[in-house]
Amino acid sequence: MNSPNNEFYIPGISLLKTGKVRSLFELDNQSYLIVTSDRISAFDVVLPTPIPEKGIILTQISNFWFNFFSSKIKNHLIHSEFKNFPQYLQNFKNQLSGRSIIVRKLKMLPFEFIVRGYITGSLWKQYRAGGIFPEFNLPPNLKESQKLPSPIFTPTTKAESGHDISITKQDLMNAIGKELSGKVESLSLDLYNEASNYAQSRGIIIADTKFEFGLSNGELVIADEVLSPDSSRFWPSESYKPGYPQQSFDKQFVRDYLGTLNWDKTPPGPELPSEVVKATKHKYEESFRRITGEVFKAERY
Numbered sequence: 001m002n003s004p005n006n007e008f009y010i011p012g013i014s015l016l017k018t019g020k021v022r023s024l025f026e027l028d029n030q031s032y033l034i035v036t037s038d039r040i041s042a043f044d045v046v047l048p049t050p051i052p053e054k055g056i057i058l059t060q061i062s063n064f065w066f067n068f069f070s071s072k073i074k075n076h077l078i079h080s081e082f083k084n085f086p087q088y089l090q091n092f093k094n095q096l097s098g099r100s101i102i103v104r105k106l107k108m109l110p111f112e113f114i115v116r117g118y119i120t121g122s123l124w125k126q127y128r129a130g131g132i133f134p135e136f137n138l139p140p141n142l143k144e145s146q147k148l149p150s151p152i153f154t155p156t157t158k159a160e161s162g163h164d165i166s167i168t169k170q171d172l173m174n175a176i177g178k179e180l181s182g183k184v185e186s187l188s189l190d191l192y193n194e195a196s197n198y199a200q201s202r203g204i205i206i207a208d209t210k211f212e213f214g215l216s217n218g219e220l221v222i223a224d225e226v227l228s229p230d231s232s233r234f235w236p237s238e239s240y241k242p243g244y245p246q247q248s249f250d251k252q253f254v255r256d257y258l259g260t261l262n263w264d265k266t267p268p269g270p271e272l273p274s275e276v277v278k279a280t281k282h283k284y285e286e287s288f289r290r291i292t293g294e295v296f297k298a299e300r301y
Contacts (some may be wrong), residue, residue: 020046023232028100031078035100039207040105042255043265049272057284058228060301064292065226076214077193078105098301102163105223106214109176112158113184115192117151118207120144121185135169140145146242151192153185160193183220184213195227202290204249205240207233229287249287253280
């Protein structure tokens, strides 16, 4: 069952955690059920207005990328199609189908591994304010949204609430060891480059994205979500022009709308008008179409 505020409750299944967008249920000693809602957050605040079918789109885009990368790295998926879920979950098709996955339990690394190919967002703000980036040796006089000479790896903490905090590569090395931190950096950059090349061929620039990894018997496994519009900045390549903020297929559109309001970015968040909801849903659907090559139809799932 799901409540009016798009939170999920399944009788007899233990709800471990409800995040800004996802709910995590424990199925047994080896597996979790992850359900992606239609909630949308901005400035670390969950807004009261959902984006219809957003959770299905996010789940299916991530499933596409998990499969896309399957020859490079194992992922946490056990079942990605509802028809293969255990029988005791089949009564909850309306709540779960298309927006849920069953995954194996991992020892998650407590960081988010961000790769940036373009200077935008917080990196642009720091750069413009004269921030020093000795690790990256960024050239002078970069423009907003400009492509970087090469992608950079910028890990952060993974905060349960509030803002994540950037850490250095040395901080990461101190936390998880030199060998593992080196593997994570190399793999993150490799995945980003491969995905960027593919996305570019589909008319999308991936400005930046975040990965999450866990360990299974010491082996690195990719988990959570992958290259979705909520974990990445997607820009339409046909309108890209450095020196300015870009149009996007992600929730930056909602952030831009909220920036026009007299709102102090603390809870409760404002309701979104119907035209913003409709336009945002269209952006998610268009990102799905470009990435997967298919028109999004919720009934398919």
